[in-house]
Amino acid sequence: MKTSEWIAQRVARLKPAASDKPRSTQERLKATLRQGPEALSPRALRHVLDDLKAIVDPLVSEVEGGRRAHAVMGWYASAPAAQRRDLWLLMSERFMADPVQVKQAQAQLDAAIGTPDQAAAEVFFRRATVSPRRRLLQRFSAHQDGVRFLVDVRAELQAALKADRRLLALDVEMEYMFSTWFDVGFLEMRRISWDSPASLVEKLIKYEAVHDIRSWADVKNRLDSDRRCYGFFHPRLPGEPLIFVEVALINEMASSITPLLDEAAAPADLERATTAIFYSISNTQPGLRGVSFGDSLIKEVVETLQREFPRLKTFATLSPIPGLRAWLVKHAPAELLKAWERAPELPDSAPERRALLGWAARYLGTELQDGKPLDPVARFHLGNGACVERLNWAADPSAKGLKQSYGLMVNYLYDLKRLDKHRAMLAQAKIPIARAIKDLYL
DSSP, rough: OOOHHHHHHHHHHOOOOSSSSSSOOHHHHHOOOOOOTTTOHHHHHHHHHHHHHHHHHHTTTTHHHHHHHHHHHHHHSSOOHHHHHHHHHHHHHSSOOOOOHHHHHHHHHHHHTTTHHHHHHHHHHHHHHHHHHHHHHHHHHHHHHHHHHHHHHHHHHHHHHOGGGGEEEEEEEHHHHHHHHTOOGGOOEOOOTEEEEEEHHHHHHHOSSSOOSSSSSHHHHSSSTTTEEEEEOOOOOOTSSSSSEEEEEEEEEOOTTTTGGGGTTTOOOOTTTEEEEEEEEOOOOOGTTTOOOOHHHHHHHHHHHHHHHOOOOOOOOBOOOHHHHHHHHHHHHHHHHHHHGGGGOOOOOOHHHHHHHHHHHHHHHHHHTEEEESSSSHHHHTTTTOOEEEEEEOOOOOOHOOOOOOOOOEEOOOOOOOHHHHHHHHHTTTBBBBBHHHHHHO
């Protein structure tokens, strides 16, 4: 055998066997060589793990733990995406609760049920199930930039979750911690106006997710005298709205978004305003997915508007129906789908027009998934106690509106006296709808 062949064989033996299943961090930490698409070598992975463990070292202070966390944040800022993913995997797989302690605590709790020792056993069980990962996140948050860092990390993490379920533990832990840190009791509602700092108005332009802001004239129109815009802010993310709502003050329920976005239109007369229309609600932080504070924002906005404008009697939305077209493609007849491509041109008497309204009413009024409205916007507003009040034809003629719902929009009505009743109905898988909606599909 030639020397070159002998060397090639020995090198081949050192290479790990190919496998479709990625190695766990436990396997990689014990290895010598990197495998396939792994970003960090086993040695580098061990080094990063040591840095993470040092952050939660019980012998160091909160201040020192925060300083060490900041050093890891600095490494992360310059690390390529694949290496960042390795950090996520370490945080997800190597900072779990001790399974032996959890098993023992569960057995103790099971044995104590129905006895005087049950409460103490439950406390022991809860403590056993708290993972070191939670402590790690707390140490990151101790640094002044730590909360911002973690929110951004979770936002970046979202795209990888479906492909790699190993990251789910980290994602769920972060969602739990954020639900505590971003509780509405720690948030401040502020009005955003044309007189607000330019940097804040720029954030409004950047994060608007319902109706794109086209220009400074557009945003100025949305902050005019007959409009209100409010956002929730957190002290650890200064100058950064977590969610904001845009409101038009008019004298009737809006049936089209076009006049509300018309920059040339004169401001409405606030002395005659009887209706507050919530026409855009935008969450700004993907990293806070699953953390709910939109319902609290709407409640505070309603209370604030009632104090400023006692004449306001009606509180409603003018909302998109983002899931409608995709649902229709799956369920409606092909000939109707073809006709609806020119929906805005259909005359009042056209049977295709009546059919589209009927299918949309059925979608909003009957379609549920896991006991909740299928449409995401409907899920939000109906979950807050609103009801499906009215469908509006050709209400959003923009390309986005036509793509989502053939131009249809819906009014969700917030009847302040029936919010609890509507929530109770929804809890029983019954969608609260106006009679006019039901008539469209019966």
